[in-house]
Amino acid sequence: MFDLPQIAVEVTEHQMLAVTCGCGHTTRAQAPDRVAGPTNLGEGITAVAVYLSTVQLIPIDRVAAAIEALYGIAVSTGWVSSALERAAAAVEPASEAIKEQIAGSGAAFFDESMTKVCGKRAWFHAAATGTLTAYHADEHGRGLGAITAFGILDAFAGVAVHDAYAAYYSDVINQDGITHALCIAHIQRELRAVAEHDLAAGKDGWAAQLQALVGDMFRWRDTWHAAGHEQVPKFKLDKIIAEWDTLLARALDVHPHQPGRLAGQTHARRLALRLRDRKDDYLRWLTDFTIPATNNTAEQSVRMIKTKTKVSGGFRTLAGLQQFLTLRGYLDTLRKNGRHLITDLRHALQGNPWIPAPA
Template sequence: MTKKTSLPDLSTLTHAEKDDLIKGLFARLEALESKVNKDSRNSSKPPSSDGFGKKTRSLRESSGKKVGGQTGHKGTTLKKAAQPTQTVRHSLPTQCDRCHSPLPLHDAIVAERRQVIDIPAAAFDVIEHHTLALVCQCGQKHESMFPAEVTEQVQYGPNVRALGVHLTQGQMLPFARAAELIGDIYGLSISTGTLVAWVGEASTALQSTADLIADQLRDAALLHADESGLRVASKLHWLHIVADEKHTWYGVHSRRGMEAIEAHGILPTRLGVLVHDCWAPYWQLDCNHALCNAHLLRELIYVKEVTSQAWPQRMKDFLINANKLCEEAGQKKRRLSDEELAAFSAHYHKILREGERKNPEVARSDGKRGRSKQSIAFNLLRRMRQHADAVLLFIRDLAVPFTNNLAERAVRMPKVKQKISGCFRTLEGAENFCIIRSCLDTLHKQGYGMLDVLRHAFAGNPIRPAHCC
C-alpha cells in the first residue's frame, strides 16, 4: 500500500519552498499520468498489460490494399491424393427402379471420385525383444544381445518420449494436460513425474547441440539480444536470448546485467553488430551497436501524445521512410551513396535540434545535490543524440535490421509457457527448458520439425544445426 503523504503547513513555507513543493507535486502528477497513459502502442509494455478497455493498435501503416488474398497470389486448397490409402465403392441397386429389370453390375464404371482426409484412430505398439541362446557341441554357450537402447524389462520408446517432451516444451502444455492428451489419443497412462523425467533426458541428449548453437552464435556477424523476467522457484530470474536468422539460444540467470552476460559467454567475446533495445549493460560490450527503432517509434508516439509537439511525428515519419528506402535499396542490392548518408544524418539531427529547442534541460536547483529530474521528451532526445550512430546504423549498413523483432519474437514462447503453466518450480526445470527450446527453435528455423528433432535426440543421434553466418 502506498504511504499517504500529508501536506505541510503552507503558512510556514517561504516562497522558494512553495515553488519546490509545487514542482515536486507536478513531477509526481506527471509520473502518475505517464504510468496510466502508457500501453503497448506507445511504450515497451506488452499487449497483455493493456487490459480489456484498451484497443491494441499496430505501428504498421495501412498499405491501402483490400483484406484477403491479393491479385496474383497463388492460393492453396486441398488436393486429391494420387494413391488413396483406402477405397470405398458404393454399391448400386440390383434392379432398375423404373422398369425393375436386373442391372448388369459388372458393367458399372466410376462416375465420380471424392476423397475424405482423416487420421486413423491411434493405438500404441508393444515391441517385444527376444535374445537367443544356444550351446555349441563343444560346450560353449552363445547368447545374443539386446540393443543398447533397450535397458529395462518394460520401457517407453523414443517416439512417445519425444511426443511427451514436444507437448510440454514445444507446445507449452502443462504436464498434467499433456499426460491427459496422450491418454486420450493413445490410451497410455503416463504420470506427470514420467514426463518430467523425459524432459531431463531430452535436455541431457540435446546439451551438446545447445553448446554448438552458442558456439555458432559467437562467430555470427550480426546478433539480436533481449532479456525478460522469468519466475523460477517463486523468485525473479531473467531469461536471456541471443538470436540470428538461423539460430536461437536461451539462458536463465538470477541476474539481469553483465554478471549474467559474462556467465553465458556468448556476447562478450564477439566484435560484430549487436541489435538491442538500449539497455545499459549492452553498452559495456565492445561491438557495433544497433538500436531497435520499434522501441523508439513507440516512445515518439507517447511523447507526441504528452507534449502535442510536432517533432516526434516528424522523427517517426523520417525513421519509417528511411527504412522503406533502405529496404528498396537492399532489394536492388544497391548501397547508399555518401551524399545520401549525409542527407539522412543531417535531417535526423535537424529534427533533434528542433526537439531540443522545445525541451531544454532543467537546470539543477541551487543547493541541491545530484542531477535534476528531466522531462520524458528531453531524456528521449538526449538518448537519440548520444546514440545517433546506433539509431542510424541500419542506414549505413543495409544488412542491419530496423528493429530487434527477431529477439523479441523469441521471448514470446517462454512467456506463453509461463502464463499457461505458471512459474518454473525449480532452476533445473528452467535450465532444461532453455536447452530444449534453444534446439527446437534453432532447428525449426532450419527446416526441421520439432517432433522429429526430439525423436532423433531420444534415438541417440541428435540433429546438428547448420552453421550460418
C-alpha cells in the same frame, strides 16, 4: 481426403535369458541400452511429450492427459518431467554448437525479458539469427554476469542488434570487435508513449515530429534498397541527422534537469539523452542496408517464452527454466531450418542430435 489410421502403440518385448552353469553360477543377458526397467517408454512417445510441452507450451499435467487421450498410454506428470530432463541433456551438444555459431555470425539479435520461477520474477536472455536460437537463465538475472555466462557476446565480433540495455556496452564484453545497432522499433514505441502521456512533450510536439522522421527514414530506406543501393543517399542522410539533432536539442530544452528526481531526469529527458548519445547506433541501418532496423528476430524468440509463462504460470525451479530454454532454443533452430521437430527429437534421444552446419 487425408486422415489418420487408428493409432496403435507398438510394444516390443525383450527377453533376457538366464542360464545356470553346472557349477551353480547364473549368467543373465544384458538389456539393450535404452531399456532401463521392466516397463519402458520409448523415444517416440518421449519426443511427443517434449514437443507438446516445449513447442505447444502445454502444462505438464495436460501433456500427460493428452498422451493418454491420443495414444492410450497412461503416464504420470513425474514421467513427463523426467522426459524433459532427458531430452534437454540429449540436445545439450547441439545447444552448445548453436551458441558457438551465433557467436561467430556476422550479425545477431539479443534481448532479455522476464518470466516467473516459484511465483517470483526471473530474467532470461535470448540470442538469435535467422537460422539459430539460444537462451540462457541463471542466478544473475538480467545482469552482466548472466550475459557473460551465456558466453556469446564474449566471443562475438559482428553487428549486435539490441534494445540499448546498458550491460551490452560493458567493457567486460569485448567491445573492440562488436558493432552495436539499436532497435528503432523500440524508439517508435517510446516516442509514441512520450507524445501521448508527457504533457510538455505533447505541447511542444518534438516526440511526434521525431516519430514522423523515423517513418520518413523507413520510406527512404525501403525505396533505395529496392533500387539496389547499399545505403540512404548522403544528401538525405545529412538532412535526417540535422533534423534528428535539432529535435533532440529541443527536447532537452523542453525537459531540463530536475533536481529531486531520480538522476534529475524524467523519462522523456532520459530518452532524449539516449537518442542523442547513441545516435550512430540508432541510425546505422541507414548507412548499411545489411544491418536490420529492428530487433524483431530476438523479440519473436522471447515472445513464446512469455506465452509459456501466461499458459503455465511459470516454472518451479531455475534449473527447470534453463532446461526448458535449452529445449526451446534447439527446437526453434530446427523450425528455422525446416526440420521435422519430432523426428529430430527422437534422433537426439537416441544419441544423435541434429547440429546445424556452420555458415
